[in-house]
Amino acid sequence: MSIPSGLTEAIYSDSVILARFSGAGTVSQMLVVEAALATAQAQCGVIPADAARIIHGVCHSGDAAAMLDLDAIAAAAVQAGNIAIPFVKQLTAAVARTDAEAARYVHWGATSQDILDTALVLQLLQVGARLDQGLASATQACARLTVAHRDTIMVGRTWLQHALPTTFGAKTAGWLEALARGRQRLRQDTSQIALLQFGGAVGTLASLGPAAADVSRALAAELGLGVPAMPWHTHRDRLANLAASLGVLSGTMGKIARDVSLMAQSEIAEVSEPSAPGRGGSSTMPHKRNPVGCAAILAAAIRVPPLVSTMLSAMTQEHERALGGWQAEWDALPQLAALTGGALRHLTGVLDGLEVDPRRMAQNLEATDGLILAEAYMLALGARLGRLPAHALVERASRDAVARGLALRDALRDALDSDAATRGLLSDDELNRLADPANYVGQARAICDRVLADWRAAGDAGHAA
Helix, strand or coil: CCCCCCCCHHHHCCHHHHHHCCHHHHHHHHHHHHHHHHHHHHHCCCCCHHHHHHHHHHHCCCCHHHHCCHHHHHHHHHHHCCCHHHHHHHHHHHHHHHCHHHHCCCCCCCCHHHHHHHHHHHHHHHHHHHHHHHHHHHHHHHHHHHHHCCCCEEEEEECCEEEEEEEHHHHHHHHHHHHHHHHHHHHHHHHHCCECCCCCCCCCCHHHHHHHHHHHHHHHHHHCCECCCCCCCCCCHHHHHHHHHHHHHHHHHHHHHHHHHHHCCCCCCCEECCCCCCCCCCCCCCCCCCCHHHHHHHHHHHHHHHHHHHHHHCCCCCCCCCCCHHHHHHHHHHHHHHHHHHHHHHHHHHHHCCEECHHHHHHHHCCCCCHHHHHHHHHHHHHHHCHHHHHHHHHHHHHHHHHHCCCHHHHHHHHHHCCCCCCCCCCHHHHHHHCCHHHCCCCHHHHHHHHHHHHHHCCCCCCCC
């Protein structure tokens, strides 16, 4: 269950999550499970208390990587089919060096998948806690931006074209709400996987006889996990739900990174990523300030969906133990978690230090000489002419404004004055009011207020906003 860490992996992945799923990180959690298993079985009278004490002591004797030969485990797993088999052999030998009698009870009644899946659950709970902490920081940063820019008017864009005015706060409120939903889904899915995996060879725990239920409860208690109604060896829906939520969260972060990177283009220049020595430079162009945080987030958002697909495809497992499906998860899920964590790390950094230029936003509002307010003019006229005639009139005035290099307000006034039937329909005061983008942001400010209120009511606000 370890994942490779090459020269570039640190760019895109979370180093703490990578460490959780490293060889040493995985084996350390397997040792935790084996120690708890021995303790639980001794509590239930399945194995001698002295044997359990020795097994527990060896499992917690120090650095797993120092006690066990991880390279040898990896090499033997090629033939064994999983890392648990050579791991148990090495652990048994380690216990035997202390007490040969105690070594007889290592891994008593369990199967490889029990140890691997339960260790995975422990790892994923740690990952979930880390991602939850990161999402707390990211949503707080979004909330601060929403408060600060509730009234900062900017261009709203559809199909990458100027559409209507909005506020930057409304945009960041959308980011906040989506991230908050992602955090809620992650919490739900993490809580649902906090279950022991313990079923023996085919899920019946026949190896433990009448003590099976008691051992299961004691083992779960030792590990702080719930006891499912039955083992879930080939029912992977809980893990698949978590994988899907990580995929959706990565997509949400990718959307935010896409917004920021588009707004950071030189021609738009409404926002910039935080600046720092050596950040976003070019090997040949000294002037460059590349959005490297957004690039890393977007790279993760591209890499994650195939990993989610692997987890979904791996659900079709055979009978009581899988042939290929379970094995396909081993690298996919750790990579998925590490990439999501890496994207979240970059996103938090981008949002915390995002440089916003309201002056440039105001300049871009004027870039189309008022065409961005065509809908406002059309609706004002529509109340007097009907919608379709008003639409046609404003459309003609828009084309005329572009052709003559006029502001839409002036072209529309000329169009109205040119026909006795429309002359005077809009006064100069009305035209001036309609020409102000601040008067046509609709519910943008109220959206900010509602999203912030919901976020605070959910108890995630802390002291941020």
